[in-house]
Amino acid sequence: MLDSITALFRRMVGAIARWLGLVFVWITWPLLAAHGWYRQRNWLIKLPVVAFVTLLALLYIYFIWQTQIWTGFNPAYPDVYKFSDRKLSAGQELPAPSGQQAAAGAPKTCQTSAIVDVAADLTDFNVNQNAWISSMVLYKLGLFGMSWDDTPFLDNKASFQRGVNSVVRRTSAELVDTIGRVRGTSGINSDLQKARGNLQFDESSWYFGLHPFGPKTPTPSYYRAAITNLRSFNADLGTCKALFDGRADNLLQFVDHIANDLGSTADILAKRAADHSYGWLDTRADDRFWFAYGQLYATYGILSAAGADFQQVIAERNVGTLWTGTITQLQAALRIQPAIISNGPEDSSFMPSHLATMGFHILRVRSSLVEIRTVLGGR
Template identity: 55%
Template sequence: MLDPIILFIQNIFSAIGRGIGYVIAWILFPFMSAGRWYASRGFILKGIVGIILAILVVAYGFFVYQTQVWNGFDPDYPAQYKFGDRKLAAGKEFPGEDVNAPKKCQPSAIVEVSAGLIDMEINQNTWITSTPLYKMGLFGLDWDRTPWLDNKASFQRGVNQAVRRTSVELVDRLARIRGTSGINAKLQTARSAILYDETSWYINLPFSIRDPASKQFEIARQNLLAFNAELASCQSIFDGRTDNLMQFVDNMANDLGTTADMLAARSKNYNSGWFDTRADDRFWFAYGQLYGYYGILSAARADFAPVIQERNIAPAWNQMLDRFRSALAIQPAIISNGREDGWIMPNHLSTQGFYLLNARTSLTEIRDVLDR
């Protein structure tokens, strides 16, 4: 009676083995064909091809290192800024005993964190999205459509999304008096630079020569730091009003809402479990966005300290930050997009979406309190 069952199981494993064999053969076919061609060539041509291959091996080895080593990554990174030690809100003048001494004001924590995030992406690490080997893909297939070597790039793009949103807020509201005064030139330059094409390299198809994305992002970082230096010498302004904080929080909540929709759509329409090759880039983009906003919102607590104290929202703000940190605790080795009621393959997108929406709910609750 067990023979049909045993035969059925044997057929399943045999089919799996044949499938794996076909995949391996498909992957190895171009290499085997190239090897046969190489073996039939002359000594000089072999030498030239060998040098090219050696360069490619070294280049791809370095590329793998760039994508797998995450320098500066630390979900608890806001603690290093020691925002709790700040006594004044952003832009407020420090009291001085010498009336003839130059005035000094409190620089912005939001600007400091934004510059630090850019530094992590382009100086401590390589900006992966614009590198030639990433743009070339795997035999022409976009790396985002494979399960390999795209997680760091997606994470960086998520962080960059948070910094971009913040730069817009700085230019349009936070560094202007009631939104009517002139736009700060350094912040305007920073915003333009951080909104630069993320995929741009020195040479781009169809054969245009441009600045790489990392160079423009460095310009943004330098201008953010220059603005903070101006603010520290009381030559710029930071308008830490209640309505500015409310709009700042509201726009971040809307940004996260868009990401939540992206996660929900992928989770609902694709249930391939560990074989969903786009689930990982969706997950790590959202993770990077949460990572960036966690630091920026921690900084906003310091920059808007008087408003937070006056409106008695410190407990709600702390709860919101705790929810962001809880979302960052989810770091699966392999991203699975299985059925939500599945019992073999988990659904990491739904799990992350749950934590993301929790954090977003906290933001909307804070916005509602500020709007009263």
Template identity: 55%
Template sequence: MLDPIVNFVTRIFQWVGRGIGLAVGIVLWPFLWVSRWYSGRGFILKGILGAIVVVLVGLYAYFFYVTQWWTNFNPDYPAAISAQKEPTAAGNPVGTDTQQTPTSCKPSAIAAVSADLIDFNVNQNAWISSMVLSKAGFFGIEWRRTPFFDNKAAFQLGINQVLRRTTTELVDTLGRVRGTSQIDQNLQDARTALAWNEDAWYIGWRGPTRPTPSVYREAIRKLRAYNASLEKCQVTFDARADNLMQFLDRIAGDIGSTSDILRARIAASDAGWFDFRADDRFWFAYGQLYAYYGILTAARSDFGTVIAERNLGTLWARLEQQSRAALDVQPWIISNGSESSSFFPSHLATMGFNLLQVRTNIVEVRSVLDR
């Protein structure tokens, strides 16, 4: 009586085995064809093609390395700024001569953190988006549409989004007296550099061009040049309460926009571990939080006088703590499952919740400033 069942199960395994064999054959067929074709070529052609293959293998090995190893990734990177307790605003005198003339002023922590984050993105790590293999994709398919090699690029782009916003505020308001004095040229050059295409390589559609990392390195030099001038009391940092309110408004708006992007992806798919677009959304938002944690910590230092006068120390400390706690969410694989699922978590929903918590704390600080 068991023979029909045994025969049925045997046939099932035979069919599965044939299916696997067929799939493997389809995958290996192009390589077998190339191997046969290559074996019939001449010595010179073999050498040229072999060299090309070696170069490609080397490039992909390097690409794999730089996308999987994140150098100097450290969510606690603003710790040195957090340890500063003196409520002195950036640009205020910290040293005078015998005639009480200022000889040195406090540099901007916002400018310093911005320069350090750019350095982290393009010097301590390779800038992924402009690498030729990143642009080539997976057999022409963009990496962000696959489960491979796009997490670090998305993280870097999230940081860069914050840096573009921050340098714009430095140029338009923070680096000018009441937003009406002359624009500082170093800050303007830094903003222009960061506006460069994020995926530029040596050759573009219009011919030779400058790769993104080399342009962004100019922004590092310009931000540090601005801080050097500020330390000599030669330029301005306008650390007023209304400027801080406007800066916080911009940050809250930026975070709110990203939370909407996450919500749209949650509504578009509930494929769990198999949503290949969820990881780049998650790591872009994570990069934003990573950068804003440093920028907000730096803002407490730069606007120390305002924060002390408005008794914002406790609220600001809670804002920093919430920002830092959100960075502890580092899942190995990103899942975009249903929010009510017991088996497929929704990491995008978790990240969206953390973003909105940070935004709520920013709005609370802003409301106190506006009283």
């Protein structure tokens, strides 16, 4: 038994050494060839080359810094909002301050939407507090033409951001179609419509593109515009000029769609875990894991906010305990932050299956959401 374990470790070390050797040769041979060519050039050519290489080096330093430093990352971020202090559901008229008589003709004020606040702040976290990695030119160029997603390097933050954005996109669609309007009796809110359109924009657009060929508006510009749209809607909601339809069927549909999205992610994780169980050598395990983590990270904030926005419905349908349990499950999932993602066999003692672990937590959350959906539907 001991001999077989020792042999396994030797094979692993040998495989890693060979892989690192190939990577080293792959990286260094173009540099050696370029150095030989450079030595034979005159200064009219050397100076522009030096300037270009210096600029490229600075860009790579900035790129690597942005991929490794996660500004504002906080798995407990919903606590900052103090949703428990909100006493009314979103869209309900706020009472006049205690001890004061409302002045004649004074404008009404209504409770703003916590969901909209969180969606705007998550987008701000993605594109203002941090650089949006997926549209950076060096991310698009990849590692010698290979997509960073196909390597174990520098793609975790990009995957996490896309996971967060997938939930914000879903939320913006629900706000436009159902929550931000009274179904059948009101038009689509223009701010929410613009926000959804901006958030649906291509995640990897840079200042210039090939399909179609020519200059483009980069992705972060659209997402920043969506932040403005969302905050504008909430400002109108605060002055009772916008609508928030906090009905049980709207919450049911929202929960149902979130549950379906999580189910799709769990299926992706399960397939990856089953078909590519190479332990630490699976180069796509990290981006699968961090996309799922980003999805849960955003879902935690959005569902915490929904608990405040739909508090009356949640109380009337007696789903408070289920809702709190779901939030607790999300908190437990977000505590999983391995330094290196492993996609090993589920029964492995040496290379854990982090994808299977994350999939388990996602399915727990999804199961709770399905139960909430059932209670809300009265079935």
